Amino acid sequence: MLPCSGNVYDTNCPTRHVLNVLVDKWAALIVGLLGRQTMRFTALHRQIGGISQKMLTQTLRRLERDGLVQRTVYAEVPPRVEYALTPLGRSLRELIAPIREWSNVNVKDIIAAQQQYDTQALNEE
Numbered sequence: 001m002l003p004c005s006g007n008v009y010d011t012n013c014p015t016r017h018v019l020n021v022l023v024d025k026w027a028a029l030i031v032g033l034l035g036r037q038t039m040r041f042t043a044l045h046r047q048i049g050g051i052s053q054k055m056l057t058q059t060l061r062r063l064e065r066d067g068l069v070q071r072t073v074y075a076e077v078p079p080r081v082e083y084a085l086t087p088l089g090r091s092l093r094e095l096i097a098p099i100r101e102w103s104n105v106n107v108k109d110i111i112a113a114q115q116q117y118d119t120q121a122l123n124e125e
Contacts, residue, residue, distance in 0.1 A: 021066060021092070026051055026059045028096050031085065034069065035093035038084040068092055 008015045021027050029048050033039060039047075045056055060083060063069035068089035074080040085093060 017066075021063070021068070022095070024059070026055055027063060027068075028100070030056075030059055030063060030083075031068065031089060031093050031096055032100060034083060034085045035090065035097070038082050040080070040082055044083065063089070 006015075007013055008019065026048070029051075030044060033044060033047055041056065041060070044060075045051065045053060048056070051059075060069060060071070064071050067086055070084050070086050070089075072082045072084070074082070
């Protein structure tokens with residue numbers, strides 16, 4: 001599939017897939033952790049609260065397929081598998097880090113806005 005003509009709003013534009021990676025919470029959390037260090041599956045699973053093993057596996061596979069994560073299997077008994085960001089993955093981490101920081105700074109305002117909205121919606125019923 002070739003890149004679209006730049007119209008990400010077009011249904012057939014493959015750039016939408018890239019945007020899906022940017023807005024996927026599990027992908028963003030995995031990229032953030034792997035930006036710190038190479039990690040094994042179990043360590044990633046322990047660090048990311050709420051992610052199932054199945055979802056972690058699916059997300060890692062998708063990130064590997066997209067060229068963002070490199071999976072290395074070591075010929076040991078038992079086999080050891082490590083995950084690391086590729087150069088492309090590190091460039092994505094550079095974009096995601098400010099979004100994570102923005103989220104931390106603004107979480108109280110977001111929660112307050114949600115509570116205000118929910119209260120107003122209840123009063124309108």
